[in-house]
Amino acid sequence: MRRKVVVSINGEEALPVRAIPLVTGWLFSPDAVAEVFGRRCGEDYHFQMRKVSTFRIRDGKVVEVFSKEWKHAFDELLSLKAELKARYKNDEQGYVEWKKNAVLLLPEGVFVWRRQFEANFAEDLSRVILIYEEYGDRELxxxxxxxxxxxxxQVLAGFVSSEVEAAARDQVVEAAISGPNPEIDSAPPQAAFQAYSFRTRTHKTPTRNYPLDHVIRKARSNAEEPDNYHSVWAELLLLAALERPPTPLMGQVEGEGIKYDSGNKVKFLTKDALRKRMNPSAR
Incomplete structure (x- = not known):
């Protein structure tokens, strides 16, 4: 079943954070939403959303949701992940249940401004190569x-009454709340958005590939199962163990991961980070 998931607050379109995984086709997973807006993700993660803040309505006014307020959602998502891993033998078995429950652990009534999100979604993805990119992955x-x-x-919980929802089946939902003019008080100036067009992609942002992209591609080409992160990780360990590992690899540190030079500082790639990189929608 299809249904529009955009709400309107004082004439400005907003996107509930619970809708982000659906709108992005699960490229931006629920745990990634909590990590990114809780400012817990590393600099190498493909979504940064540095110019996007989250908001909610309090006492009839639009107020910002601070990054520290995302901690409970982050912790609950970690708990759900552990619970499902204990209950199911592999990720695939619990994935369907995770998709449903993880979305509902994101806070209701919290949103981002649609134009901000679109601009930053396009900007963030313009800087990376998605290893498993499919047609339409960059569309919302x-x-x-x-x-x-x-x-x-469930996705629109906290925004509209049942009466408003029933009357807006195929329309942008007008939120049953009010707040200050987001153009003045919350959103960036209009000019900030004119440099971007998500549909036309008219902006010119220099492409900056993830520093490990070519190494991961090499490991995948050597792996017996190139779509299996366990197999690719084994090949990456072999590359890191070489006397002269391919740039930017610098070896492996037990308990830390594969050491590499990101260009401005030394970082570590973990097996779990590789899993998320190869499948951004995975938990």
Missing amino acids: IYDPIFPGGLDAQ
Whole structure:
């Protein structure tokens, strides 16, 4: 079932944070939403959203949700992940249940301004190569197909009354709340958005590839199962163990991961980070 998931606050379109995984086709997963807006993700993660803040309505006014306020959602998502890993033998078995439950652990009534999100989504993705990129991955779908067990009422919780929701099946939902003019008080100046067009991609942002992209591609070409992160990780360890490992690899440190030069400082790639890099929608 499809349903628009954009709300309108004082005439400005907003996107509930619960809708972000659906709108992005799960490229921006629920745990990534909590990590990014809680400012917990590393600099190498493909989504940074540095110019995007989250907001909610308090006492009839739009107020910012601070990064520290995301901690409970982050912790609950970690707990859900551990619970499902203990219950199911592998990730695939618990993935469907995770998609439904993880979205509902994101806070209701919290949103981002749509134009800000679109601009930064395009900007962030312009800097990276998605290893498993498919046609349409860089598009945003505002009338997404809902997975079983999840519906629009749950995603839009905290924004509209049942009466407003029933009357707006195929329209942008007018939130049953009010706040200050977001153009003045919350959103960046209009000019800040004119440099970007998500649909036309008219902006010119220099492409900056992830420093490990070519090494990961090499490891995948050597791996027996190039789509299996366990197999690719084994090949990366072999490359890191070489007397002269390929740039930017610098070896392996037990308990830390694969050491590499990011260009301005030394960093570490973990097996879990590789998993998320190879499949951004994975938990």
